[in-house]
Amino acid sequence: MAISTPSSASSGSSMAALMENGDQLPHVLAVDDSVIDRKLIEKLLKNSSCKVTTAENGPRALEFLGLGDHDRHNSLEKGNVSKVNLIITDYCMPGMTGYDLLKKIKESSVMREVPVVIMSSENVPTRISKCLEEGAQMFMLKPLKQSDIKRLKCHLMNSGN
């Protein structure tokens, strides 16, 4: 039941392209400062056949993506560039917020094509539009449910990203 993406779809880092490739599970990086929410999102994603890596804050997430501070000096070391297909992050985190993390990802020539989804327990319209304007693919309200993950997958597959 694969939904075909147009041949002009961008790089293979998009969820859609990967979901057609039955060999590999989509790899999702989930970022949240709450240990409970990390466990929950991990299970939700694993139940949807995703490979999951979790990070407890923005700086750790950036390190995992190869965008950490010390990585800037090693721009030739592409070996560590993670093949992450989706980043889902909480908005309210101490220090670097999900919005700050989103900006850093969109500033990176390597990672900017990876879809980023923002989650928040608060439904603040200005917050939502700010994130979408900065390039977030979707904004989701917590607490997340299985139906949200289904909707997420559908949205990513249909956006032809």
Next chain:
Amino acid sequence: MAGSGLVDQLKKQLEAFTASLFSEGFLDDQFTQLQQLQDESNPDFVVEVVSLFFEDSERLLNELAKALDQQNADFTKVDAHVHQLKGSSSSIGAQGVQRACIAFRNCCEEKNIEGCLKCLQLVKQEYTLVKNKLQTMFKLEQQLLAAQRTSFPM
């Protein structure tokens, strides 16, 4: 047959008890979501998440008591802790705790120390209640599992 009779009894007890947690407002639909996520690959998922919630909540309640015990309480800090507790209780479906946290945040906004102290007591009460209820539920589950193993030895 005594074996399956006991199993049926325990099952009914567990179902009735669990249903009461929902009807009495301790838990909401999000808890059902957790139960639905549990599967053979992770048969203790609910217990694991709830245990994390207990640990995290107790930590936050301690932090809140400390923060409110200051001469000039830092309401931003207090609010941040309450926000976290509200989030985690919402994520597991602990509706009573979540509601108490919402009220607490209003007191934080008003920078009302007396109000905050009262709210902290209320949150603590709700937390203790739901913790006891959940621990009882897990005990009943264990009893049921044990009875099932005895009735139907494989």
